[in-house]
Amino acid sequence: MVESSVHPAAGTAASKPYLQIVDVVKKFGDNTVVNHINLSISKNDIFALLGSSGCGKSTLLRMLAGMETPTSGRIILDGEDITHLAPYERPINMMFQSYALFPHMTVAQNIALGLKQDGLPRKEIDERVERMLDLVQMKKYAHRKPFQLSGGQQQRVALARSLAKRPKLLLLDEPLGALDKKLRQQTQLELVNLIDQVGVTCIMVTHDQEEAMTMACRIGIMSEGQLLQIASPGELYERPNCRFTAEFIGETNMFGGHVVEDEPDYVRVQTTELPRPVRVGHGITGTLGMPVWLSVRPERVGVSRQQPTAGGNWANGTVHDIAYLGGFSIFHVRLDTGKVVKASVPATRWREEAAPTWNEPVFVSWADTDAVVLTQ
Amino acid sequence: MNGKNISWFGRVSLGLGFAFLYVPILILIVYSFNASKLVTVLAGFSTQWYSVLFNDDAVISSFGLSLKIALLSSTMSVVLGTIAGLVLARFGPFRGKGLFAGMISAPMVMPEVIVGLSMLLLFVELQQWFGFPAERGVLTIWVGHVTLCMAYVTVVIRSRLVEMDRSIEEAAMDLGVRPLKIFFLITLPIIAPAIASSFLLAFTLSIDDLVITAFLSGPGSTTLPQLIFSRVRLGLNPEINALATITVLVVATLVVGANRVMVKAEQRRTRLAVAT
Numbered sequence: 268m269v270e271s272s273v274h275p276a277a278g279t280a281a282s283k284p285y286l287q288i289v290d291v292v293k294k295f296g297d298n299t300v301v302n303h304i305n306l307s308i309s310k311n312d313i314f315a316l317l318g319s320s321g322c323g324k325s326t327l328l329r330m331l332a333g334m335e336t337p338t339s340g341r342i343i344l345d346g347e348d349i350t351h352l353a354p355y356e357r358p359i360n361m362m363f364q365s366y367a368l369f370p371h372m373t374v375a376q377n378i379a380l381g382l383k384q385d386g387l388p389r390k391e392i393d394e395r396v397e398r399m400l401d402l403v404q405m406k407k408y409a410h411r412k413p414f415q416l417s418g419g420q421q422q423r424v425a426l427a428r429s430l431a432k433r434p435k436l437l438l439l440d441e442p443l444g445a446l447d448k449k450l451r452q453q454t455q456l457e458l459v460n461l462i463d464q465v466g467v468t469c470i471m472v473t474h475d476q477e478e479a480m481t482m483a484c485r486i487g488i489m490s491e492g493q494l495l496q497i498a499s500p501g502e503l504y505e506r507p508n509c510r511f512t513a514e515f516i517g518e519t520n521m522f523g524g525h526v527v528e529d530e531p532d533y534v535r536v537q538t539t540e541l542p543r544p545v546r547v548g549h550g551i552t553g554t555l556g557m558p559v560w561l562s563v564r565p566e567r568v569g570v571s572r573q574q575p576t577a578g579g580n581w582a583n584g585t586v587h588d589i590a591y592l593g594g595f596s597i598f599h600v601r602l603d604t605g606k607v608v609k610a611s612v613p614a615t616r617w618r619e620e621a622a623p624t625w626n627e628p629v630f631v632s633w634a635d636t637d638a639v640v641l642t643q
Numbered sequence: 644m645n646g647k648n649i650s651w652f653g654r655v656s657l658g659l660g661f662a663f664l665y666v667p668i669l670i671l672i673v674y675s676f677n678a679s680k681l682v683t684v685l686a687g688f689s690t691q692w693y694s695v696l697f698n699d700d701a702v703i704s705s706f707g708l709s710l711k712i713a714l715l716s717s718t719m720s721v722v723l724g725t726i727a728g729l730v731l732a733r734f735g736p737f738r739g740k741g742l743f744a745g746m747i748s749a750p751m752v753m754p755e756v757i758v759g760l761s762m763l764l765l766f767v768e769l770q771q772w773f774g775f776p777a778e779r780g781v782l783t784i785w786v787g788h789v790t791l792c793m794a795y796v797t798v799v800i801r802s803r804l805v806e807m808d809r810s811i812e813e814a815a816m817d818l819g820v821r822p823l824k825i826f827f828l829i830t831l832p833i834i835a836p837a838i839a840s841s842f843l844l845a846f847t848l849s850i851d852d853l854v855i856t857a858f859l860s861g862p863g864s865t866t867l868p869q870l871i872f873s874r875v876r877l878g879l880n881p882e883i884n885a886l887a888t889i890t891v892l893v894v895a896t897l898v899v900g901a902n903r904v905m906v907k908a909e910q911r912r913t914r915l916a917v918a919t
Contacts, residue, residue: 334813354816367814371832380828381818432818 285310285468286331286436291340293326300326302492304340308485313462313469315483317476319515323492324472328438331470332361345435355384361438364445366425368413374424375400375409381432399427402461419450426458430465437462439471443478455481476516480504488512504564509643513562520568520608522561526640529555534640536561540606541582548635553642560641567637568610570598570623571630581632584608586623596622600631668891675884682879692885701870702886709850709867712781716788717845721838723789724796724845729826731797732804751794759858762787766859779861787855792845799844803837804830 284307293301301323308314316324329335331342333354342350349357360381369377378399382392400406403423413421422443429437442458443451459482462469473479479486480500487497488511496508507513514521522545524538534551535544536559545561553559575581587607588599598610608631612622623629649657675693679686696702727747731740750758766776766783776782811833815825831838853868860869871887874880 332813332817334816354813355819355821359817361814361817363810363814365808365810367808367810369811369815369829369833380815380820384819428814428818 284308285312285345286470287341287343288327288331289341289343291327291330291337291342293323293330293335294338300492301330301337304492304494306487306494306497308468308470310468311466312485313459313471313483315479315486316470316472316489317474317479317486317515318489319474322489324489325440327489328361328440328470328472331436332359332438333357358432358435359438360429360432360434360436361440362425362429362442364441366413366421366445368421368424368428370413373410373412374405374416377413377424378428378431381428385432395431399431402430402464403427418446419454422446422454426461430461430467434467437467437469439469441473441475442471444473444475451478458482480516488515490515506639507562507641510560510562510641513560513639513641518565518609518611520563520565522563522606523558524561525556525558526551526553527555529553533635536640540604541602542604543579543582545580545638546578546635547638547640549640551640551642557642562639562641563608563633563637565597565609565611566595567633568608569632570600570610570612570616571632572620572623572627574630575632578632578635580635580638581630582608583628583630586625586627586629589622589625598623598629600629602631671884672888672891674881675888677881677884680881682881682884692881693889695882696885696889699882701865702867702882705865705867705870708781708864712784712788712866713846713850715781716785716792716849717842719785720789720792720796720845721842724793724841725800725834725838727793727797728800728804729830731801747797748794750791751798755791755852755854756858758791759787759855762790762855763858779859780864783859783861784856784864784866787859788849788852791852791855792848795844795848796841799837799841800834803834807833 286306286308288304288306291301291304292299304327316327318324326335330337333349333352333356337350340350341348344358349359369380372380375396378396379392382395387395396409397406400409403426405420405423405427408416408420408424413424416424422445426442443454446454455478471479471482480503483500485497485499486503488495488503490511496503496512498506503512503516507516510521513519522536522538522540524536524540524545526534527537527544528535529551531550533549534547536547537544538561547561551559569575574583582602582604584600584602586598587601590597590599593614595611595613598612600608600610602608610631616622674682674685676688676690677685678689678691731744731747734740762783763779766779769775770777807830812825812829815829816822820828851868852866853872856866856869860866865873871883874883
């Protein structure tokens with residue numbers, strides 16, 4: 268599973284990979300927290316490790332920073348094996364979830380600390396600190412102490428501090444987790460712009476899929492210490508490779524069934540939750556009769572009063588619940604089989620006719636290409 | 644708190660409680676200005692006992708000794724206690740950690756008489772085998788006080804380090820600061836208030852310790868508590884009342900002053916936080 272998703276991804280990286288994580292395992296006692304992870308990241312990529320808490324993503328990040336040592340495996344950055352380098356010897360800087368600003372130092376001193384360790388001349392340190400403060404627009408706060416700053420300002424100082432040493436790799440641990448929701452959304456794109464502007468390879472860890480999808484160009488889904496899928500945000504959403512990813516990213520309708528017709532360009536899946544076999548417009552690698560899951564995103568499901576004429580991917584039911592969300596509404600349609608299907612319908616759909624209401628009989632339908640067959 | 648909401652029962656209990664705590668001290672202060680040599684008879688105002696006190700060489704020298712021992716032992720116990728606290732809070736689980744923690748805090752829970760007696764036996768043995776320490780005095784009292792005070796310092800520093808966000812130290816390491824330098828550059832300034840308060844705690848423990856001192860002092864090394872104790876045994880003495888009054892005043896001034904400074908710093912902090 269890991270192999271099949273990693274190797275094509277490594278192949279697409281045009282140049283040789285900048286960061287390579289080779290078969291890394293981390294055990295705490297008998298507990299395997301990171302389980303044979305392979306990952307390649309090319310230069311100037313923003314990569315997100317996405318997973319729920321306890322999936323091992325933070326441990327992986329801490330191994331990159333050098334705070335933990337892998338039980339086995341290697342980490343190679345820019346051709347250099349850094350697996351056993353101490354954190355203070357690595358050309359890697361990290362922005363901590365709590366920001367970890369030094370409370371007894373001013374903003375400028377916080378940013379300068381890393382530069383001082385490199386023995387740079389005082390003048391150059393001052394210049395670089397100045398430039399960093401400019402970059403994050405914190406110049407007028409240079410002589411404040413961290414406790415005098417708001418959460419968003421602290422985040423910017425933490426970013427400036429981790430960029431000041433011009434690291435080869437920037438690590439972000441839940442970068443915006445400590446901010447409130449509104450500020451978080453503003454900051455996401457701002458942060459991406461800053462990282463692009465500086466041109467640094469970046470790995471972030473987050474449990475917030477929106478954050479990962481907004482900021483990263485590639486995302487790795489982690490669960491129980493393993494990388495399940497590595498892909499771009501769009502690919503993860505549209506073509507998940509397993510049930511976990513499909514359910515983890517966004518909302519979906521999941522039907523369990525088995526393959527009853529297996530052709531190169533389409534398959535039919537029979538499920539007890541739908542009245543008739545569903546036709547899916549892509550071939551799968553599998554055998555006739557194998558158990559599979561079918562994932563259909565709510566926005567792909569249409570709701571209508573008339574029986575759909577084309578295709579066989581429809582079912583009848585009654586409106587069980589409606590969540591009105593302004594621009595669109597989510598219809599919970601209870602099928603005759605008892606299965607509740609969620610359909611996200613845009614408000615513009617109801618121009619010519621009124622929207623169905625509670626307990627009204629309706630049909631749900633989707634096109635051949637809207638369903639994805641998941642074999643694991 | 645609104646004083647009007649306290650019931651009469653509350654007021655009486657509060658009054659009795661405070662009276663129990665402070666009336667003896669008030670009486671002591673009043674009698675220190677008593678003209679009579681008898682502590683039970685009030686006979687007009689006088690400051691004669693203060694001049695007697697300041698001309699009493701034994702009091703002055705034992706006060707100097709107490710101060711010296713207290714400074715020495717609180718300094719040493721802050722150094723050792725900080726190291727021990729650091730080991731307990733930062734060095735992960737190691738073999739014998741529980742035993743180490745237990746032995747460090749043992750002097751806190753062990754009766755002081757036992758600590759004093761066992762250390763006396765140790766020093767006597769050492770003297771017989773190695774001829775060192777040659778006699779009991781400042782050195783032996785210092786060792787005894789450090790043993791006791793260090794236990795308290797360790798507890799304070801350890802709990803401060805445990806509640807401190809470890810990622811601050813990790814961030815410094817991430818920025819290229821080496822571990823030893825991190826301690827002096829990051830950890831020490833952050834825990835400085837805890838170090839200062841544990842120094843004061845150690846100082847007060849040492850300066851009024853009587854039991855351990857009694858076991859470990861030798862001829863010619865009489866601390867102030869020992870002097871007071873031995874004089875009071877011979878009968879109550881207005882001079883001691885004067886000494887106690889001065890002590891009370893000094894301590895009260897220090898406490899109030901320290902409190903003022905802390906409250907002001909806190910106010911400034913909140914004002915600045917609001918301003919942003």
